[in-house]
Amino acid sequence: xxxxxxxxxxxxxxxxxxxxxxxxxxxxxxxxxxxxxxxxxxxxxxxxxxxxxxxxxxxxxxxxxxxxxxxxxxxxxxxxxxxxxxxxxxxxxxxxxxxxxxxxxxxxxxxxxxxxxxxxxxxxxx
Amino acid sequence: xxxxxxxxxxxxxxxxxxxxxxxxxxxxxxxxxxxxxxxxxxxxxxxxxxxxxxxxxxxxxxxxxxxxxxxxxxxxxxxxxxxxxxxxxxxxxxxxxxxxxxxxxxxxxxxxxxxxxxxxxxxxxxxxxxxxxxxxxxxxxxxxxxxxxxxxxxxxxxxxxxxxxxxxxxxxxxxxxxxxxxxxxxxxxxxxxxxxxx
Numbered sequence: 001x002x003x004x005x006x007x008x009x010x011x012x013x014x015x016x017x018x019x020x021x022x023x024x025x026x027x028x029x030x031x032x033x034x035x036x037x038x039x040x041x042x043x044x045x046x047x048x049x050x051x052x053x054x055x056x057x058x059x060x061x062x063x064x065x066x067x068x069x070x071x072x073x074x075x076x077x078x079x080x081x082x083x084x085x086x087x088x089x090x091x092x093x094x095x096x097x098x099x100x101x102x103x104x105x106x107x108x109x110x111x112x113x114x115x116x117x118x119x120x121x122x123x124x125x126x
Numbered sequence: 127x128x129x130x131x132x133x134x135x136x137x138x139x140x141x142x143x144x145x146x147x148x149x150x151x152x153x154x155x156x157x158x159x160x161x162x163x164x165x166x167x168x169x170x171x172x173x174x175x176x177x178x179x180x181x182x183x184x185x186x187x188x189x190x191x192x193x194x195x196x197x198x199x200x201x202x203x204x205x206x207x208x209x210x211x212x213x214x215x216x217x218x219x220x221x222x223x224x225x226x227x228x229x230x231x232x233x234x235x236x237x238x239x240x241x242x243x244x245x246x247x248x249x250x251x252x253x254x255x256x257x258x259x260x261x262x263x264x265x266x267x268x269x270x271x272x273x274x275x276x277x278x279x280x281x282x283x284x285x286x287x288x289x290x291x292x293x294x295x296x297x298x299x300x301x302x303x304x305x306x307x308x309x310x311x312x313x314x315x316x317x318x319x320x321x322x323x324x
Contacts, residue, residue, distance in 0.1 A: 016214040023210055030203045037195050041188065044323035051324075058319040065315045073206045073308045080143040083152050090156040094163040101171050 029072045036065050136294040151302040155309045158271075162313050165267065169260045169320065180257055182322040185250070187241055191322045194237045195314065201230030202311045205279075205304045212297045217286060220300075224283045227307070231276045238269055261321055268317060271310050278303050 040061045048054050071077040076084075135146060142149050173179050182188070204226040211219035245251075245258070252262040282303055288296040 019210050019213045023207070026203055026206055026210070030199065033199045034196065037192065037199065040319055040323065041192055044183070044188075044319070055324055058324055059316075062316050062319050066312050069202060069308050069312055069315070073202055073311075074305055082142045082144065082149070086152055086156050090159050094159055097160065097163045098167045098170065101167055102174070105171070105175060 025072055029068050032068055033065055036061055036068075040065075134295065136298060145298055147298050147302050148305070151305050155305065158309060158313075162264075162267070165260075165264055166316070166320070169264065172256045172260055176256060182324055185257065186261070186322050187244070188322050190237055190241060191318055194234050195318050197230050197234050197237070198311045198314050201227045201234070202308055204230065205307045209297070209300045209304050212289065212300055217289060220289075221283060221286070224279060224300075228276055228279050228283065231272055231279070235269065235272060235276075238265065264317055264321065268310070268313055271313070275303070275307050275310055279307070 040058060043057050043061065044054070046054075048057055076087075132146075138144050139146055139149065204223045208220050208223035208227060211217075211223055242262075250258050252259045282300055286296070288299075
């Protein structure tokens with residue numbers, strides 16, 4: 001059995017004393033998450049002007065909460081680079097997946113408009 | 127090294143720098159991001175393409191969902207504490223925190239059950255409207271992921287024999303299960319405002 005700890009990945013390399021420090025961080029993150037949940041709900045009652053502003057605020061808060069969970073609970077902050085690359089690639093494709101279909105919305109609306117115009121023009125020929 | 131079997135290694139792989147199991151679970155989580163991402167994309171398309179869409183709070187129970195959010199966040203900290211307890215050498219503490227995680231998960235499912243049955247009693251089904259269609263699909267798929275996590279965590283709660291014979295192997299299993307569990311929490315962190323608050 002390998003006695004050295006240095007060969008293990010970031011989070012697993014720590015002895016019991018270091019884990020204690022981590023525990024303090026976990027508790028702070030938990031409190032932050034609880035507060036941010038309250039902020040999320042509270043912010044939903046505030047009118048930030050346009051609806052898309054409310055969406056932006058909600059997603060930014062959710063993003064902060066997600067980053068806290070990922071960085072500290074999932075140990076990403078001390079994880080090897082390969083995981084960042086996996087996630088960066090995933091994030092890229094996720095954004096593509098999210099926004100690519102929106103490009104077709106214009107086409108659908110244009111097709112609908114043409115169809116409606118044709119239907120409106122047709123009865124006049126009776 | 128056998129040609130036919132890939133042995134489990136607690137040692138980090140020379141190429142990735144991390145144990146295979148951890149790399150594997152992260153890759154799986156990447157695929158899960160695409161799964162939920164596709165559904166979120168559908169939600170955005172349905173919502174932007176519809177003439178009218180109810181505000182989440184009009185149709186759904188925000189206080190109950192807020193409680194559920196806190197329940198899931200609590201389960202995340204108990205899950206990471208379960209792993210930390212193993213690292214600090216305490217099996218009883220691991221059992222305590224893992225049991226707490228499972229209880230939180232069951233609590234979440236209980237609240238979801240109440241939410242769903244209330245909706246059904248009011249005649250709101252997935253087929254009722256696009257809003258309810260995407261609501262039930264997103265939260266239903268998320269709920270199935272919770273059930274999967276409960277099964278894995280319950281197994282780990284009882285299969286602690288490995289900790290005595292092959293300590294790091296078991297700790298890695300718990301860590302990997304934790305990564306999955308935190309991901310399930312992450313999805314809810316986005317689901318909650320998207321469906322209930324906007």
